């Protein structure tokens with residue numbers, strides 16, 4: 360059966376308006392009863408990347424989580440909120456971004472996804488073994504609640520990418536190392552992780568999204584006034600990419616899903632409910648500087664052209680507070696702190712974990728000189 364994606368307008372984070380928008384979206388997909396049953400323990404998985412206030416648009420907005428808690432409780436199920444932030448505990452991040460207050464209001468537990476277990480993934484297209492948080496596996500079902508944001512490595516972080524939060528934070532660098540510089544390999548790991556966990560429902564907070572140098576503090580909030588919902592994240596991500604004015608292949612997870620035939624990415628095969636795409640198209644959305652052009656080259660040219668073609672992280676010393684968070688998270692450990700932060704570019708795998716975690720937005724993407732020339736000719 361073709362997947363369905365619902366697009367709903369919602370102008371602001373007013374609790375009642377958000378609740379009605381999300382309820383309407385879920386009703387178009389068959390109602391909350393189609394996704395959760397009485398007595399089930401349902402993990403609500405927002406984006407709790409780092410401890411920032413809701414207006415920074417780094418985390419899923421508490422009004423969105425609040426509405427989904429209400430719906431799940433109305434169905435007689437038991438919601439719990441959990442994630443594995445890049446740095447800091449889930450509880451601390453939830454406190455700062457306002458989700459802890461909402462959880463307390465409805466007597467809902469906030470948990471860290473902190474216990475890593477290795478699992479067989481025989482149906483995985485590429486990764487036959489994954490490491491997933493035990494807490495996520497123990498839930499009866501998952502509702503995925505991403506924030507619509509740009510992502511320097513993947514292009515956007517939407518439904519598929521948000522499930523990477525079910526990999527324990529301390530294990531994430533290992534997966535970046537496993538994929539190395541190959542963005543496609545990392546995207547395949549994300550798709551395999553998503554398909555293994557298969558959240559029952561995904562609701563994307565696009566009321567205020569993030570554009571520019573996301574997904575961390577370097578990005579800028581952008582009011583879009585939209586909520587997206589689906590049981591199928593690959594179809595959902597494809598529709599959001601279209602609404603934002605990008606091509607299917609721009610989003611790496613969509614590109615590999617299309618190549619590997621692990622999901623439906625053809626818009627003509629997706630039922631669009633609620634608003635029409637043409638009624639909500641976003642103009643001049645600021646996409647992040649991309650790092651993937653080198654992968655369109657023959658492999659034999661990679662080692663010669665990687666440096667001039669590949670984007671790299673650049674520290675803005677005026678903004679940097681020398682907190683060392685980037686040094687601590689860097690998967691290959693090639694960042695050092697002296698009087699400034701130093702990067703060994705020869706061994707940098709261009710994972711951009713440093714950019715994602717920096718609380719000051721002090722890391723930007725510098726494009727390779729050849730890539731700048733190629734881009735200016737396109």
Ligand code: SF4
Nearest residue numbers: 679680682683685717
């Ligand atoms: S670049 Fe950012 S994360 Fe790294 S030390 Fe400076 S402020 Fe901290």
Ligand code: SF4
Nearest residue numbers: 689707708710711713
């Ligand atoms: S410097 Fe940044 S982009 Fe390079 S490997 Fe370290 S975390 Fe990844």
